[in-house]
Amino acid sequence: MARRxxxxxxxxxxxxxxxxSLRFSVTQFGRPVLQAPGAERLAFSVSHTxxxxxxxxxxxxxxxxxxxxRSDGLDIAGIGRGIFSAFEEETLDAARPDSAESLLSIWTRKEALLKALGTGLSGEPNAYTTEDDSLLGEGYWCASHNGTAISGWTCLDLVLGPQVRGALAVSLEDARVTLQLCPVSNWVNTWRDGSAALTRS
Structure with a gap:
């Protein structure tokens, strides 16, 4: 309820x-979209854990x-079949036995990219590959489709806590990204007061 x-x-x-007053519909891939004049200019994406x-x-x-x-005790060997590309599976294999971090990284990147593309996991997820961006360095990643680089995007890893990982993909080159964190309790008070007060960290 709070998220919605x-x-x-x-x-x-x-x-x-x-x-x-907002009205939503759902695409064939299950992505929510706004039904409002001018709403097509505003892109949004939501994820929760x-x-x-x-x-x-x-x-x-x-x-x-x-x-x-991160959740310990997962059958990592069985996760990602049909979703990860061959390169991503090789990356995960190379990280074993301590592959939980690699799994989180690959999974969040793949999900973020496919959400941005609008297909989600319903398309051909294993046709897309995500990997570290060697040119931009730590915290950046890049993507390709059937071996062809997807250019003009900004793709970032998000470290949101000791056991939490996130990823963002946006179809703008060198996009300026601002991360704002706020406890749900703050939002409850904000909702009641009718005023906004986000804290940035």
Missing amino acids: SILRWLIGGYLSCKPE DGMALLAFAWDCRVGVDVER
Whole structure:
């Protein structure tokens, strides 16, 4: 409930309309889209994991985010089949036996990219490859489709806590990204007061 309320509240602010007036539909791939005049300019993406939600907004481009919390005891060898590309599977194999961090990295990157592209995991996820961006360095990654680089994008890893990893993909080159963190309790008070007060860290 908090995540949905926050999403409506923020979109209402961006579009200068009442949050309760917003209407959504769903694409064939399950992605929510806005039904409002001028809404096509505003791109948004939402992801959530235990105790945390991640929301991204951008104008006149495509954007995708994903957040995952590390969970011990997963059958890592069985995760990603049909989703990861051959290169991503090789990267995961090379990281074993301590491959949990690599799994989180690959998974969040892949999800963020596919959300931005609008297909999600319903398309051909294994046709896309994500990997570290050797030119831009730590914290940046890049993507390709069937071996052809996807250029003109900004792709970032997001470290959101000791056990939480996230990723962002936006179809703008050298995009300026601002990360704002706010506990849900702050949003509850904000919602009641009718004023915004995000804390940046």
